[in-house]
Amino acid sequence: MWKILIIDDDFQVLEGMQKSIPWESIDAEFVGEACDGAEGLVMAERTKPDIIITDIYMPIMNGLEMIEKLREMNYEGEIIILSGYSDFQYARQALRLQVNDYLSKPVTLEELSEVLARVIKELENKELKKLEQEEIHSRLLMYEPFMEKEWLKSVVTGTFNKAIAAEQLKRSEIDFWLQRSHLVMGIELLNSVRTAGLSLIDWNLFRFAYANIIREVLSEDWPESAFVELHSHHAAIIFNIDPLIPADEARRLIGAIGERIAACIYTYLQLSVRIGLGTLKTNWLEISNSTEEAFLELLQQNIVPPQDKESSLTFDDSGAIRPIKFYQELAEAIVYAKEEKAQDIIEAYFNQMESMPAITPAYLQYLCAELWTIFAYSLHSAGIVLDDLFPGMALKQEIAQIQTQTQVKDWLRSKIHVITTSRHWHENSKHKEAVDFMIQYAHDHYAEEFGLEDMAKKLYLSRNYLNQIFKKATGETFTNYTIRVRMKKAQALLAEGKYLIYEVAEKVGYKSVPYFSSIFKKYTGINPSEAGKTS
Known part of the structure; x- marks a missing residue:
C-alpha cells in the first residue's frame, strides 16, 4: 500500500484532500499531514511516504525549501506540488528539484486522480526495477557457486554467448584456464536391473551419490578439473592440463582416472558407467568440441557394432x-x-x-x-x-x-x-501456491506492516502480476483481503472486552487510531466503541 503525506497550511485543503482521494482504488493510505515545510520534513522522516502532496507558499518554511532539503536527505519518493501560484519561476525551480507534477489550485477530483494514478504507476515501475536489481545483486552475492556451475555447463555444452562467457571467465577465479589445455570426459550412467523401475527421485539420489564419488576421485587424482552434471544420466568432466604435459601422456592418465571412477562407482553403488574421451583442446572456447567428441565415442559404444x-x-x-x-x-x-x-x-x-x-x-x-x-x-x-x-x-x-x-x-x-x-495446469498450481502463501501470510502477520510490494519481494513476482492472480483467485485485491482479516480479528478482540481501542488498533497492524476507526466503521457499519459495547 502506497503511503501519501499531505502538506498544506489550509485546513480545508487538508480535509478536502483526505476525503476526495480514492484511497482504496489506488491502493494507497493517508499517513499524515503537516501545515508548513518544517513540520513536513519531520513528518516525512517519521512516516517515510511514497508520495508527498505539498503547497508552495507556507509559513516557517515554504514548499520549495522543504523539497530541496528532502532531496539533500536523499528522499527518493514522488512529489506533487499543488499550489495557487502558477508563476513560471516556481515551476522552473520545481523542475530542477525533480518534482513529479505541478498542479494549480483549484484542482478537480478528476485531475488529482489522474495524476496520482500516473505517479503510482511510475512508483510501481521504479519498485519493480529496484526489486529486479536487488534480486540480481543478491543472486550474484549468494549464488556464486551456482553462477560458476551454470557457466561451466554452458562452456561444456557450447550454449554460451562468447562475449558474456569471456567476461565471466575474466572476473572469476578460474582464469588459470587461459593458461591450460582442456580435455572432456563424457560419462553415461547405464540403466540396469538395479535402476529399473526407479522413480526420478530415487534416480536423483543415485546421481548425487555417484557425483560425490567422482568429485572425491578427482580431488585426489586431478584437482584441476571440474565435474558438470548434464541432463538425466549424462555428466562431463573438464580436465585442465598443464601445457608441459604431452597430449598422449595426458590422455593416458585421464583414461586411467576414468577406469578408476567406473570401478569405484560399481564397488560402492553397484552401478555401471560408460566413459568416453574427447581430444585435447588448447583454447577454452573449443571445450564443447571435446565434449561432443567424448559423447560421440559413447554413442559409438551404444549403437554401432x-x-x-x-x-x-x-x-x-x-x-x-x-x-x-x-x-x-x-x-x-x-x-x-x-x-x-x-x-x-x-x-x-x-x-x-x-x-x-x-x-x-x-x-x-x-x-x-x-x-x-x-x-x-x-x-x-x-x-x-x-x-x-x-x-x-x-x-x-x-x-x-x-x-x-x-x-x-x-x-x-x-x-x-x-x-x-x-503445462497450464502447472502454471495454475504455481499461481495457487502464490495465492495460498499470501492468504496464509495475511492471517499470520496481520499485526505487522506489510503490503503487496512485500509479497512481490518474497515471491519474486511483480506487484501488478501478483495483484492480478490474487484478485482472479479470490475476487478481491490483496489489500482488501488483508483489511478484512484485520477487521475480523479486531471484532474478535473488541468482543473480548479486555482491550482499549488503541490497543486493538495496534494488535491488528494500525498505528493511527483515527484511521483504524474509519476503516473499521466502513467494514462493519459501526464504530469500534460501539462494537465493544454490543459484545
Missing part, C-alpha cells in the same frame, strides 16, 4: 551432429514451454543430419530414447511428471517403429506439443 565401420558417426568444427548442445537447448525449451523454439531447435538439428548419409535407424531410435529420458528428468525438476501427460503410452513400441528422420521429427513435435500445451 565394432565391425560396422561405415556406420560411424562423425563430428567436425562445422557443427555437424552436436547431440549434447542439442539435448541441452531442447531440454531448456521444453522446461520453459517454448514450443516454437523447441521446434526450431529440432529443425536445425535434423537439417544438419541430412548431410550425414550414415545415420541409421538404430541411432534414431537411440536418440528418441535419450530425449525421452532427458525430458522426464528436466520436467521433473520443474515439478512435472512426464508419464502423467501420456497415460497408457507404449514408449518402447513407438520408438521401435521409427526408421527415418522424418518420423523422428514428427514424433518429437507431437510429444513436445502435448508437453508445452499441458
Whole structure:
C-alpha cells in the first residue's frame, strides 16, 4: 500500500484532500499531514511516504525549501506540488528539484486522480526495477557457486554467448584456464536391473551419490578439473592440463582416472558407467568440441557394432551432429514451454543430419530414447511428471517403429506439443501456491506492516502480476483481503472486552487510531466503541 503525506497550511485543503482521494482504488493510505515545510520534513522522516502532496507558499518554511532539503536527505519518493501560484519561476525551480507534477489550485477530483494514478504507476515501475536489481545483486552475492556451475555447463555444452562467457571467465577465479589445455570426459550412467523401475527421485539420489564419488576421485587424482552434471544420466568432466604435459601422456592418465571412477562407482553403488574421451583442446572456447567428441565415442559404444565401420558417426568444427548442445537447448525449451523454439531447435538439428548419409535407424531410435529420458528428468525438476501427460503410452513400441528422420521429427513435435500445451495446469498450481502463501501470510502477520510490494519481494513476482492472480483467485485485491482479516480479528478482540481501542488498533497492524476507526466503521457499519459495547 502506497503511503501519501499531505502538506498544506489550509485546513480545508487538508480535509478536502483526505476525503476526495480514492484511497482504496489506488491502493494507497493517508499517513499524515503537516501545515508548513518544517513540520513536513519531520513528518516525512517519521512516516517515510511514497508520495508527498505539498503547497508552495507556507509559513516557517515554504514548499520549495522543504523539497530541496528532502532531496539533500536523499528522499527518493514522488512529489506533487499543488499550489495557487502558477508563476513560471516556481515551476522552473520545481523542475530542477525533480518534482513529479505541478498542479494549480483549484484542482478537480478528476485531475488529482489522474495524476496520482500516473505517479503510482511510475512508483510501481521504479519498485519493480529496484526489486529486479536487488534480486540480481543478491543472486550474484549468494549464488556464486551456482553462477560458476551454470557457466561451466554452458562452456561444456557450447550454449554460451562468447562475449558474456569471456567476461565471466575474466572476473572469476578460474582464469588459470587461459593458461591450460582442456580435455572432456563424457560419462553415461547405464540403466540396469538395479535402476529399473526407479522413480526420478530415487534416480536423483543415485546421481548425487555417484557425483560425490567422482568429485572425491578427482580431488585426489586431478584437482584441476571440474565435474558438470548434464541432463538425466549424462555428466562431463573438464580436465585442465598443464601445457608441459604431452597430449598422449595426458590422455593416458585421464583414461586411467576414468577406469578408476567406473570401478569405484560399481564397488560402492553397484552401478555401471560408460566413459568416453574427447581430444585435447588448447583454447577454452573449443571445450564443447571435446565434449561432443567424448559423447560421440559413447554413442559409438551404444549403437554401432565394432565391425560396422561405415556406420560411424562423425563430428567436425562445422557443427555437424552436436547431440549434447542439442539435448541441452531442447531440454531448456521444453522446461520453459517454448514450443516454437523447441521446434526450431529440432529443425536445425535434423537439417544438419541430412548431410550425414550414415545415420541409421538404430541411432534414431537411440536418440528418441535419450530425449525421452532427458525430458522426464528436466520436467521433473520443474515439478512435472512426464508419464502423467501420456497415460497408457507404449514408449518402447513407438520408438521401435521409427526408421527415418522424418518420423523422428514428427514424433518429437507431437510429444513436445502435448508437453508445452499441458503445462497450464502447472502454471495454475504455481499461481495457487502464490495465492495460498499470501492468504496464509495475511492471517499470520496481520499485526505487522506489510503490503503487496512485500509479497512481490518474497515471491519474486511483480506487484501488478501478483495483484492480478490474487484478485482472479479470490475476487478481491490483496489489500482488501488483508483489511478484512484485520477487521475480523479486531471484532474478535473488541468482543473480548479486555482491550482499549488503541490497543486493538495496534494488535491488528494500525498505528493511527483515527484511521483504524474509519476503516473499521466502513467494514462493519459501526464504530469500534460501539462494537465493544454490543459484545
